[in-house]
Amino acid sequence: MTPQACFMVVAPLAKGRVAEARELLSRMNVESKPGTADPNNALVPFARFENLHFARFVVLEDPTSDDVAVYGIKRPAPPVYLAFLGDFDGGYDRIIDQFAGQAEHGLRQIFSLCDGFNPNTDLVLWMKAHECRPAAFYCNMPGRTVRQCREEEGLRVALTEHLRRKSGLADASAQEILKELRAFVHAELASGNITLTPAESTPPAWAARQAFDVASVVILVAFGILSLPLWTVPALLLAWRLRQLETSDPEIAPRPAAQWLASLSGLEDHDVTNQFTAMGTIKPGPLRSWTLRTVLWITGLAARLLYSQGRLARVHTIHFARWVYLDGGTRVVFASSYDGSHESYMDDFVNKVAFGLNATFSSGIGYPRTAWLLLKGAKSEQRFKYFQRRHQIPTDVWYNACAGLTNVDLDRNSRLRKGIEKANMSDVEVREWAQLL
């Protein structure tokens, strides 16, 4: 299988060039769909990159950065960054080379608004030098490439079309339909009307990473049990300290201004999939900071080992998500692409995975009050919804290679393909498969 990964180029915008950057970025978008990239736009023609699932340009300007003042802390205003993010198939070096090769002019124009970028800058080296690795990364279905998504949608369309055209076939038995459709696919493959590229071999680095993850879990659990007497008391003390903080940390969750909400919702629901970018400042003190580091490490591990089959806990709508530290770990950016409307997304957060939201986001200043890290928090439904909208920032440009296809669509299409390719299917399996058509 071909693993998925992400890149994020982050650089401070030069003083006074924020508005210019937003204006330039907006030129990449479809005029009738604010925030949605034209796949063939002149600056960065995303459609050329056949291994790119999602990409976004976003001006990281945090209107809540003053919140830290509630802790009596004065910090200079953080820089406004320009960020370029993407989720892709295959290797990191390859995609950066591709961008530098096929969108050099546009990228130079965009990055020239950043501090220290000049016409002589080596684009590849500069992008790599400004790369910001995620603290945690989630992919809905590791191994599912853009090519696969497209080919399998092509397969579904061809199958349903054939079923529709060939009279009487839809009313035949599931076994007969499977037989006929297998023959049909065989012929279509031979004539080149559809393609179903076989999965590539798994890169050794990926397999090694999986093995390392499994080993880490085993060793940590074993070590944890063996050293139980050693860490019980410190852990209880830390928990008690965390509980203290939870009861005293101020909540900042007023309803955002109507204008702010409109600036965010104006970018949404132009497709069945939407983008989400949010940022905020971490609560001061080492306990919060290390709690978050631990939680994000576990999140990343769980995403790789446990939630790699189309769901992050109970949530099936997230295509890709990541948490990234900025400014030496004092601030965090969260970015995701998800199916459905923003309210549905938040509905899942509140009703299905509040514990996960609490664990990761309660380290952020102003988060609705939690109890023992996992409880309450997002369960304060309205305050949570205000909090996240307040921390959400407009995504200037967002690209989706497979617009119109949800994770569930992609999953169904893969299941249809498996039915065509799998040698021995039981009668029950064939009947289940037929219902997916």
Add this chain to the structure above:
Amino acid sequence: MSSASSPVAFEDVQGLVRFAHAKLTRALYLLVRVKDAQLARKWCAGAPVTSAEKTQPPPENALQLAFTAPGLKALGLPDSILAGFSEEFLSGMAGNANRSRRLGDIGASDPAAWTWGRGTQLPHMAAMLFSRDDLESWRRTVETATWNSAFETTARLSTTDLGGVEPFGFTDGVSQPEIDWMRERSDPNEQAEYAKVLALGEFLLGYPNEYGQYTDRPLVDPAADPANELLPAEDQPDLRDFARNGTYLVLRQLEQDVRGFWAFLDRSAQSDPAAREELGAALVGRRRDGRPLLDATGLNDFTYEGDPDGNLCPLGAHIRRANPRTADFPVRPTGLLGRFAMRLGIPTAGFRRDLVASSRLHRILRRGREYGEPLSSENALQSAPPKEGPRGLHFVCLNANIRRQFEFVQDAWLMSTKFNGLTGEGDPLLGNRSSIAGGPPSDGYSIARAGRPPRKLEGLPQFVTVRGGSYFFMPGIRALRYLARGGRDRS
């Protein structure tokens, strides 16, 4: 919270929350704008508004009043109070393009083409008149001389009594949530059962909702209420609750193409009357007499738990989209460990598992009335007489959180082209057949069949067009009096 659990003062709640006024079969909705604020307040002060108290004998007429955000402002409600209402109420149903996209109000249903509900046609107040026998004289009672100088009419929405059947010919209004008036529902945790009885706060502001929390609403400094007209806020007793015993009212005029509906079914059924009926039932999810497509003892006593693939009732059937009857877990958890694993999302595999949100957080109380000349399905298949009038539904629903309730049902369930793992189809009755991401239109409909590919209908025309709509606030009666007093007594 226990000390606050006082019973509801029915005399302060408008009757429509508790009753559908089913016996008052004649109804007229007057949508008006304020011409003279002082006279409008004077009229409101004396308006014979019907409360939720039970009377013997039952009333022969009823009046309910509801206001849009511009309406409350026109009547002189200060901005400081107004600002406490929800964002969707303040910006309005037709207030921004994103909302219209989500609600499916695009194309033929675009607010730009509405006969009322935006710009100068945005009503300030809805006066909903109900009568058992004599609507005309009730209207004259309501439309006093003061009324005539106070308001100008935006729209007069007349209604027709079709005897509990909507214009396409199907029994309507069966699935309604029951309200926990006694406030006995107190478990805010996940529930393994589909809930029919819902927290009072889902339908009335000022009370805990299904999360056990008070929905945000305008609270008032006691100094701004010197006459003590408003009740205190239960959760913040130092403040008065302007919205207590009030709720949001959503009104949408949905024009139904009854001829188009039956003509499509007739075409798809090759003019076989029995097959036509069967197909109609497959689209709705109920037969014409209201019986659901899966075995149930009563019309409303069932869930889809035993029909996850839609073999009995199609997954996209109108009533299944409008209320999927889901519990908080994808399947019934067994034991503490089972609950724990399910919360973590284990097992994770399985197509169409856990795709639909929990129903109890997204319910609405429907109070709509039909309009236009009745038309039977047989007559619908004949050619239309010249100059035939429109017919449809004046859809009305009540809820405490428009975004989480009405809008969610509309956007995540009814209009979604991806509901429950389906693709290429919206609600068979309400769908606007819009295209997905520039692709083909969402004008299909699939009827699942056990162990076989679904039967697919294609080219569903748009049967329902939105002609107008607004978000209203239906205040409690004390709040109405407070509103009617205007700025006079306030310092």
